[in-house]
Amino acid sequence: MSHRILRTLGLAVLAGLTFAAANAAEPGRTPLPAIAIEKPGQCVEPKDVMRRDHMKLLKHQRDKTMHEGIRTKPHSLNECISCHASRKTGSVTGDSGFCQSCHDYAAVKLDCWDCHQPKAKPAMQSQAGPSTRDLLDAMQRGRGGQEPAKEAKP
Amino acid sequence: MSDNNGISRRGFMAISAATLGGIALAPGINLIEIAAAKPDAEGVTAKVRWGMLIDTTRCQTGCTDCVSACGKENGLGEVKKPRTDAQWIRKIDLKDLKTGRALSLPMMCQHCANPPCVDVCPTGASFKRADGIVLVDRHICIGCRYCMMACPYKARSFVHEPHTDQNPEVPRGQGCVEGCTLCVHRVDRGGKPACVEACAAAGHNAMLFGDLNDPASDISKRIKEVATTQVRADLRLDTGVRYQGI
Numbered sequence: 168m169s170h171r172i173l174r175t176l177g178l179a180v181l182a183g184l185t186f187a188a189a190n191a192a193e194p195g196r197t198p199l200p201a202i203a204i205e206k207p208g209q210c211v212e213p214k215d216v217m218r219r220d221h222m223k224l225l226k227h228q229r230d231k232t233m234h235e236g237i238r239t240k241p242h243s244l245n246e247c248i249s250c251h252a253s254r255k256t257g258s259v260t261g262d263s264g265f266c267q268s269c270h271d272y273a274a275v276k277l278d279c280w281d282c283h284q285p286k287a288k289p290a291m292q293s294q295a296g297p298s299t300r301d302l303l304d305a306m307q308r309g310r311g312g313q314e315p316a317k318e319a320k321p
Numbered sequence: 322m323s324d325n326n327g328i329s330r331r332g333f334m335a336i337s338a339a340t341l342g343g344i345a346l347a348p349g350i351n352l353i354e355i356a357a358a359k360p361d362a363e364g365v366t367a368k369v370r371w372g373m374l375i376d377t378t379r380c381q382t383g384c385t386d387c388v389s390a391c392g393k394e395n396g397l398g399e400v401k402k403p404r405t406d407a408q409w410i411r412k413i414d415l416k417d418l419k420t421g422r423a424l425s426l427p428m429m430c431q432h433c434a435n436p437p438c439v440d441v442c443p444t445g446a447s448f449k450r451a452d453g454i455v456l457v458d459r460h461i462c463i464g465c466r467y468c469m470m471a472c473p474y475k476a477r478s479f480v481h482e483p484h485t486d487q488n489p490e491v492p493r494g495q496g497c498v499e500g501c502t503l504c505v506h507r508v509d510r511g512g513k514p515a516c517v518e519a520c521a522a523a524g525h526n527a528m529l530f531g532d533l534n535d536p537a538s539d540i541s542k543r544i545k546e547v548a549t550t551q552v553r554a555d556l557r558l559d560t561g562v563r564y565q566g567i
Contacts, residue, residue: 236450245489284489
């Protein structure tokens with residue numbers, strides 16, 4: 168008698184698991200983040216580092232910039248936006264925005280955009296012409312040797 | 322010198338050639354700016370103390386170019402509620418009733434060496450940078466407004482409304498106190514504050530910006546020659562902004 172109950176239970180559990188697995192594979196049930204990288208290429212750090220530690224890098228840079236005036240580009244928020252802003256909306260927020268879609272998926276509140284501008288503003292740079300910094304950066308890069316753009320898949 | 326370490330040989334040659342030949346590197350870039358620009362990776366030091374001299378004899382009554390330039394540069398005035406909108410710089414008209422002498426001057430954060438706003442801040446959000454620029458770190462500011470009470474110059478404002486149209490280089494939003502940053506984002510690139518540029522563009526040249534610690538700077542030479550005043554010098558805050566002719 169007890170064997171039969173156990174066997175029935177076991178079957179039920181197995182069926183349940185199979186059902187759950189089938190559900191997880193089914194597209195559309197879970198709203199996956201819409202990660203589209205508009206300017207594909209090499210990110211400033213490896214992908215797994217960025218996924219886990221981007222907030223640490225940003226926070227470190229934020230304090231360096233705010234208090235010490237260090238304005239290096241790679242880990243600055245504006246530099247993130249310059250690659251990751253959507254071509255359609257020009258922003259990293261919104262339902263398909265690079266930042267917001269992933270943060271919605273992970274249920275982590277984003278408050279950067281309460282103060283920071285989520286839209287890339289390329290017009291601002293071109294109005295004033297190239298800054299001295301840009302010019303020196305360009306010189307520093309020497310023979311225009313930027314790394315070849317690699318396909319970044321999410 | 323390798324390409325990864327400092328300016329490459331090619332870059333150095335380009336700068337040398339430009340310096341010797343006096344050739345403009347590109348439109349809008351002059352060599353003085355290159356000399357003054359701080360490398361991005363280098364932090365600010367106390368060797369520099371940024372300051373400003375305002376010549377009230379040249380400041381025109383009725384001209385508000387500095388105020389509008391500040392608003393445009395820093396994205397102020399998006400909400401259009403004049404009673405509560407943030408105000409980083411304002412024009413003040415003064416008149417001596419006995420003599421009838423009238424003058425006009427811009428008033429903003431005086432970037433004190435001993436800032437009372439920093440003394441009273443309970444969180445450490447209000448701070449003075451090594452180069453003398455007094456700032457609010459909005460990441461730490463809780464919006465208590467003690468600093469607004471402490472400032473003798475009424476230089477700080479509270480942001481009451483949410484904002485969406487910020488300049489990417491000047492983040493600002495609801496719930497924090499803010500004030501003149503001396504256009505720190507421009508200064509770090511070797512530029513001048515927007516108000517100073519606007520005043521020069523209007524042909525008044527009433528505002529002079531520079532390094533008070535450098536005896537060779539224009540501002541140091543001027544304050545050595547002419548009588549200048551710190552507003553409320555009795556408070557002994559040692560302001561970075563000085564006035565001439567008041």
